[in-house]
Amino acid sequence: MDYFEYRNGELFCEDVPVKTVAKKVGTPLYLYSYGTFERHFLVFDGAFRNIPHLACYSLKANSNGALVRTIAKLGGGADIVSGGELHRAIMGGIPARKIVYSGVGKSEQELRLAIEAGILMINIESEGEFLLLKKLSRKMRRKVPVSIRVNPEIDPKTHPYITTGLKKNKFGVLWSEASRLYREIAAEENLVPVGISSHIGSQILELGPFIEAVTSLRSMILELKEQGIAVEMLDIGGGLGITYKDEMPPRPDEYAGVVEDKLRDMGIRLILEPGRVLVGNSGIFVTKMLYVKRTQGKTFYIVDGAMNDLVRPSLYDAYHEIIPVVEAAGKTAAADIVGPICESGDFLAKDRQLAEVKEGDLLAVKSAGAYGFSMSSNYNSRMRAAEVLVRGSEFFVVRKRETLKDLTRGESIPSFLEV
Numbered sequence: 375m376d377y378f379e380y381r382n383g384e385l386f387c388e389d390v391p392v393k394t395v396a397k398k399v400g401t402p403l404y405l406y407s408y409g410t411f412e413r414h415f416l417v418f419d420g421a422f423r424n425i426p427h428l429a430c431y432s433l434k435a436n437s438n439g440a441l442v443r444t445i446a447k448l449g450g451g452a453d454i455v456s457g458g459e460l461h462r463a464i465m466g467g468i469p470a471r472k473i474v475y476s477g478v479g480k481s482e483q484e485l486r487l488a489i490e491a492g493i494l495m496i497n498i499e500s501e502g503e504f505l506l507l508k509k510l511s512r513k514m515r516r517k518v519p520v521s522i523r524v525n526p527e528i529d530p531k532t533h534p535y536i537t538t539g540l541k542k543n544k545f546g547v548l549w550s551e552a553s554r555l556y557r558e559i560a561a562e563e564n565l566v567p568v569g570i571s572s573h574i575g576s577q578i579l580e581l582g583p584f585i586e587a588v589t590s591l592r593s594m595i596l597e598l599k600e601q602g603i604a605v606e607m608l609d610i611g612g613g614l615g616i617t618y619k620d621e622m623p624p625r626p627d628e629y630a631g632v633v634e635d636k637l638r639d640m641g642i643r644l645i646l647e648p649g650r651v652l653v654g655n656s657g658i659f660v661t662k663m664l665y666v667k668r669t670q671g672k673t674f675y676i677v678d679g680a681m682n683d684l685v686r687p688s689l690y691d692a693y694h695e696i697i698p699v700v701e702a703a704g705k706t707a708a709a710d711i712v713g714p715i716c717e718s719g720d721f722l723a724k725d726r727q728l729a730e731v732k733e734g735d736l737l738a739v740k741s742a743g744a745y746g747f748s749m750s751s752n753y754n755s756r757m758r759a760a761e762v763l764v765r766g767s768e769f770f771v772v773r774k775r776e777t778l779k780d781l782t783r784g785e786s787i788p789s790f791l792e793v
């Protein structure tokens with residue numbers, strides 16, 4: 375469910391024609407629908423109404439300040455994976471008591487900042503991190519609420535790059551080691567074992583892996599209880615998938631149903647870390663056709679958006695639906711939709727059937743709200759795209775397109791090279 379649709383043959387985001395924004399802001403650009411994002415949060419959060427819970431938006435999916443503020447306004451929390459995201463969450467108005475921090479490589483500086491801010495919980499991902507936190511909590515004389523991100527050894531049946539809960543992955547701690555660490559945490563005056571966490575992967579399209587994960591976390595909680603360690607929170611991570619093409623992901627209420635089922639009578643507060651499911655279908659990427667290039671038997675649509683803007687097709691071979699902003703009639707033809715970057719891996723789609731479009735036409739790459747802008751870079755010295763938020767019949771530039779000045783900010787020429 376999203377608020378992008380054709381009206382009289384022209385693509386609209388809510389009540390704003392996409393063409394109008396492109397004309398005003400230029401291309402390429404990311405376009406987000408406030409109404410869609412808000413609705414996704416309310417539906418997701420509402421699905422868990424029968425159980426004490428906190429939905430912590432996973433900032434890495436899309437950390438634009440306007441979106442973070444939307445979550446804050448709706449009462450949500452934040453799931454962060456770096457000191458930069460901690461900064462963004464707090465700037466966006468998310469109370470520290472609603473922030474959870476995951477990640478395998480948190481630096482001492484990042485952990486300090488999180489402790490100082492007084493966040494809800496730090497999800498420990500290794501023995502080394504535990505030792506560092508022990509040291510910091512003593513030095514800073516602060517009680518630090520922690521959880522261990524356990525690796526439940528579950529195959530979420532998704533792309534290998536976004537699978538995180540298998541033994542061979544770098545994430546989390548195996549239960550045998552985690553149970554020992556919990557005892558050490560409990561023995562440490564300044565570390566408080568408030569939760570247990572897991573996040574098994576992303577773009578998960580079946581309930582099975584979630585059921586397995588919650589079942590196994592449930593028995594871990596009971597085992598901890600027997601040892602006198604009572605955790606109050608179960609953080610089941612994010613990972614619920616969305617429709618890019620014809621996938622049929624579980625609905626939030628179905629997901630909530632199976633999770634609740636396993637946690638009834640546990641007296642536990644559930645922490646959720648949804649990213650993609652909230653923002654993925656809330657955004658599109660708009661790009662302009664530069665050239666139609668025909669070579670022997672192959673057609674390339676060369677567009678002004680590239681892998682530096684949207685890397686998912688190149689990185690994960692991900693599928694994004696691509697549609698013309700002005701509905702095109704006529705026969706369709708197969709083309710590779712590629713960007714200007716000097717890499718053969720720079721494509722948005724391969725062998726895609728599209729109605730004939732011509733130079734100057736606008737294309738909309740759908741479902742680009744998650745892991746789109748947030749993974750973008752300046753490769754090939756391309757300036758990162760503008761981001762625009764639509765609400766009803768209004769639109770707001772929520773991040774300006776970068777300028778040439780932005781490209782070289784922070785660089786300096788060493789004195790021996792000065793002329």
Ligand SMILES: *Cc1c(COP(=O)(O)O)cnc(C)c1O
Pocket residue numbers: 432434435453455476477573575576577611612613614647648649650651744
């Ligand atoms: C990436 C990530 C999420 C969000 O995943 P989605 O698939 O976008 O829902 C949640 N928790 C952790 C720890 C993550 O790394």
